Amino acid sequence: MIAVFVILFLGFFLRFYRLSSIPNGPEWDEASIGYNAFSIAKTGFDEWGNKLPLIFPAFGDFKNPVYIYLSALVIKFIGLSIFSTRFINAFSGSLLIFIWYLIAKMSTKNEKISLLTAFFLAFSPFGIFFSRIAGDGIILSVFLISLGIMFELLYLERKKSVFFLVSVICLLLSIFTYNLARVISPALISLILLLNIKISQNKRIYISVLLIISLFTLLFLKQFGVNLKSRLQYVGIFGDEKGSVLQIRELREHDKNSLVSKITHNKLTVYLITFTSNYATYFSSQFLLGFNDNQLVYESHYPPLYIVTIFFFYLGIVIYIRELFKKLDPKDRAGKILLLALLFLAPIPATIAEGVSGKRSLALLGIMQFLSAYGLVFILNDLRDQRKKLIKIILTFLILVNIFHYLFFYFFTFPKKYNQFYASRENRICQFIKNNYQEYDYFVYSKKIDGFAYIFPLFCLSYPPDKYWQTHSYIQKDGWFTVNSFDKFIFPDEIGPDLINDIYNKKGKKIAIFLNEDENRKAPLNIKKIRLPIPSEAHNELYLYELKIL
Amino acid sequence: MKKLPLMIGLLFIFNFIIKGLFLSHAPNSLSFQEVEILKLIHIIPSVDDFSFRFINVFIGSFIDTLLFYFIYKKTNNYYISLSIAISVGLSPWFAILSRYLNIYLIPIFLVVFILNIFPKKTYPLLIAVLSLIVFRYFIISQDLTSIRLTLLIPDLARLFDLQTIFFQGDTSSPMLRVPLTGFFYYLDLIAFFFGIGYLFIIDKNKELKMFINHILLLGVVFFLILPADLLMTQRGELIFLWIGIINGLGYYYFFNILKKKSFFLVYIFIFILFINLLFTAELFVNHFDKKNSSEWSYAERSTIQHLVSINKNRVYVSKSNQSDKLYRYLKFYNPKNIEYKKMEMADLKTICQSDQVICILNEGELSEFNIEKDDSKMQFGHYDGLPIYFIL
Incomplete structure (x- = not known):
């Protein structure tokens, strides 16, 4: 027990240490989530004045509600900050270690596998990275899915109906937490219902479960219908202008649109191949060894598995599947089927999106570490004693080197190399605004610097939502909400001669204007200029002009 | 025992026919490498004549038949041997290598031959390594600076990448790449996992295991010593040979499991496999040239x-x-x-x-x-x- 608490402590430490500053932030989604949570905490309404919404419009990307409501509870007590915004993900990411320790314990009854699972998860690159950003409730959804599985395993063991109920509720909640759960959780719930039919002694519990599912389904259909369709169109592999359709056209043109080419090259065949190919990626070395770095905010820039453990992961899959063919107790078999279902369902949300995505496949977190531990213990048990000790020493050394390499990368290299992806420019502006809010009458920066610039001053000033609603001016364009101004803040489409003329009409005012390099070249102003340095490797210079209109 | 020569003969003929089909149709022009080889062996065909490619069709069919024979000698099991031979012989990467004039079937032949003919006491693994080094140095290139160690791990990882192997193929070079196809068929992915399971957990045949492990080791060595600018099919061919053998084992194991449930399932799966094969064949015959025409002059x-x-x-x-x-x-x-x-x-x-x-x-x-x-x-x-x- 001490070992698991030590591992848990280390996991907590790695997820909370310098949470506010690594990575730099907040980035756009974090600022949006944080401010919406703040608004709920203060007023019960979101940033757009919707009362306790089931879905948050935010920028027009419609954020899921669970993470925001939980963050609102935290923000109510400790105020709005990067720490409070990221807290829920960090906390759930830390607890996830213990959840998977318990899952491994219940599934295998083997303390070594359980401890190793917890250890691998505590130091997992994906586990650490996604616990420390709050853009979406990504790791919270993984936590809820894992919690659902844990309660189901508890139900299989102890047959107490409350566990069954809680399991289903956790999985249903995960659907309202992050989009990946929309694919995985319904499938897992269906599987759980099927598995439990034989085992359940209390059939009446099914009525309660089905009632709860119906209620959540109604909520889901009410709020997510339109959003789901539009999201699939812009992130999915399906769509008239996507690569698959272009490929079909090309192949048919080779064959001059013959009947054979229409039968062999159509949406069904090409989508099926594309889907299967994308799916295979998530079990492939290209993904597991992290050679695809998308340079995006929500990518960890490090492989999900340590190189040393990848072989054990593959072996773990094979051996775990083999276990199904042995004589097993029905509840053990059901438990194994459930975990394997998670393994094979987890990549699907990422598979139907374009490109390789760590965050959309994050449901693999936990099960990957469990199977790696499973494979590793299997190999060690198979070795003779003399060899075992030597192999253990070598493996321990290699794993520790790998972990050290990652921790050095994350805490030292990553902040310097990737800060630019975490709105460093916008936060630098915000810092200036926060320090000089009273001094200036207006702050102006255009959407050329940032299309969603408004969220940062709202966040960093903890701006009162009711005051914001009274003063903001916005439009909805192509499904996105763009704010043009509120209070002292003006966010024009660009800073050109017309705007500068308007500014010169504001007599007796002191104005701070932020320009990017391009705007500075086109509209130079011959007055006091302060160069605003960006503390990162970004090459996006900012120019701050201070105008006093007499 | 009488069955063996018949099966060998049939397998060879089957391979020859399949690999030799539409030989002038796809690819329907000469690559520069073929020109260099033809000049070396003093064959100057006419513009529309591709019959010289039967040399590689013959060698490819021969290698596959040899593989069948040697696997049979180790296992005494026709089904395993046939499964492996068909899995390797009909795989896209091997089929393409057997359809145009090139030297890259030679290492495959050397490895299969040496590991099975030379007795253990002569260290056949060492002989195989030396022969590959000789092949590399005297036939491919004497320039040792073309080995690039910095890209070694990413390149090697790609060779074991499931998406690359079974779905995408070599995206860095179109020369030998069939559109929408990997180095193996899509369904081979299932066989691969069953093959790994069979090899590591079930199979107790030490001789077979050793042969397969040696091929993997030779595959990695061959990959390391070859120039970095060669095509993936060429650098990774011994590793693909290993994968093909694993697939063959996997099919054998998988069909045995299916057979126990129902023969109908076996027929269904064979039918789906056949569809996969036809689909890939259509892509090769109708689209390979058109996508890769610049590489084939x-x-x-x-x-x-x-x-x-x-x-x-x-x-x-x-x-x-x-x-x-x-x-x-x-x-x-x-x-x-x-x-x-x-x-x-x-x-x-x-x-x-x-x-x-x-x-x-x-x-x-x-x-x-x-x-x-x-x-x-x-x-x-x-x-x-x-x-x-x-x-x-």
């Missing part, structure tokens, strides 16, 4: 075909690098009724005035003649590509 072949068919007997090209490839193909085919020469641009300007000659220019040279692309008499390019050669 389609433009050069089309140009020469046209020249052979018309009555003009003097052909001139410039001395530029862009026209060099066409000139080398002309020199190789050496059509009897055509006199061809390289000339300086200044001389070309004079001589091309005559109707009795044909001048072939590339796009960059047209402006020197004050001619637009559309004003040329004929244009030849790669399939789906921009014209490359312009006949004045």
Whole structure:
């Protein structure tokens, strides 16, 4: 027990240490989530004045509600900050270690596998990275899915109906937490219902479960219908202008649109191949060894598995599947089927999106570490004693080197190399605004610097939502909400001669204007200029002009 | 025992027919590597003759049959041997290597032969390694600086990447890549996992395990010593041989499991496999050339075909690098009724005035003649590509 608490402590430490500053932030989604949570905490309404919404419009990307409501509870007590915004993900990411320790314990009854699972998860690159950003409730959804599985395993063991109920509720909640759960959780719930039919002694519990599912389904259909369709169109592999359709056209043109080419090259065949190919990626070395770095905010820039453990992961899959063919107790078999279902369902949300995505496949977190531990213990048990000790020493050394390499990368290299992806420019502006809010009458920066610039001053000033609603001016364009101004803040489409003329009409005012390099070249102003340095490797210079209109 | 020679014969014939089908159709032009080999072995075919490719069809069929024989000797099981032989023999990467003239079947033959013929006490693994080194140094390239260690791990990881192996193939080079296809069939992915499970957990045949493990080891060694700029199919061929054998084992194990449930399931799966094979064959026959035509000198072949068919007997090209490839193909085919020469641009300007000659220019040279692309008499390019050669 001490070992698991030590591992848990280390996991907590790695997820909370310098949470506010690594990575730099907040980035756009974090600022949006944080401010919406703040608004709920203060007023019960979101940033757009919707009362306790089931879905948050935010920028027009419609954020899921669970993470925001939980963050609102935290923000109510400790105020709005990067720490409070990221807290829920960090906390759930830390607890996830213990959840998977318990899952491994219940599934295998083997303390070594359980401890190793917890250890691998505590130091997992994906586990650490996604616990420390709050853009979406990504790791919270993984936590809820894992919690659902844990309660189901508890139900299989102890047959107490409350566990069954809680399991289903956790999985249903995960659907309202992050989009990946929309694919995985319904499938897992269906599987759980099927598995439990034989085992359940209390059939009446099914009525309660089905009632709860119906209620959540109604909520889901009410709020997510339109959003789901539009999201699939812009992130999915399906769509008239996507690569698959272009490929079909090309192949048919080779064959001059013959009947054979229409039968062999159509949406069904090409989508099926594309889907299967994308799916295979998530079990492939290209993904597991992290050679695809998308340079995006929500990518960890490090492989999900340590190189040393990848072989054990593959072996773990094979051996775990083999276990199904042995004589097993029905509840053990059901438990194994459930975990394997998670393994094979987890990549699907990422598979139907374009490109390789760590965050959309994050449901693999936990099960990957469990199977790696499973494979590793299997190999060690198979070795003779003399060899075992030597192999253990070598493996321990290699794993520790790998972990050290990652921790050095994350805490030292990553902040310097990737800060630019975490709105460093916008936060630098915000810092200036926060320090000089009273001094200036207006702050102006255009959407050329940032299309969603408004969220940062709202966040960093903890701006009162009711005051914001009274003063903001916005439009909805192509499904996105763009704010043009509120209070002292003006966010024009660009800073050109017309705007500068308007500014010169504001007599007796002191104005701070932020320009990017391009705007500075086109509209130079011959007055006091302060160069605003960006503390990162970004090459996006900012120019701050201070105008006093007499 | 009598069954064995019959099966060997049938397997060889089956391989020969499958690999030799539509030989002149896909690929339907010569690669530069084929030209170099043909020059070395003093075979000069006509423009439409691809019968020399039966050399590789023969070698590929022979290797596959040999593999069947040696696996049978180790396992005494026809089904395992047949499963492995078919899995390797019909896999896209091996089928393509067997359909055009190249030297890359030789290492496969060497490895299969040496590991099975030489007795254990002669250290066949060491002999195989040495033979691969000799092959690399004397036949491929003596330039050892072409080995690039910095890209080793990412490149090696790609060879074991499931998406690359079973779905995408070599995306860095189109030369041997069938569209929408990997190095193996899609369904081989299932067989691969079953094969791994069978090999590591179930199979107790030490000889077979050792043979398979040695191939993997040789595959990694061969990969390491080859120049980094070779195609993935060429660098990874021994590793693909290993994967093909694993797939074969996997199919054997998988069908045994299915058979216990129901024979109907076996037939269903074989039917689906056949559909997969047909689908890939269609992609190869109808689309391989069109996607890869630049790598297979389609433009050069089309140009020469046209020249052979018309009555003009003097052909001139410039001395530029862009026209060099066409000139080398002309020199190789050496059509009897055509006199061809390289000339300086200044001389070309004079001589091309005559109707009795044909001048072939590339796009960059047209402006020197004050001619637009559309004003040329004929244009030849790669399939789906921009014209490359312009006949004045």
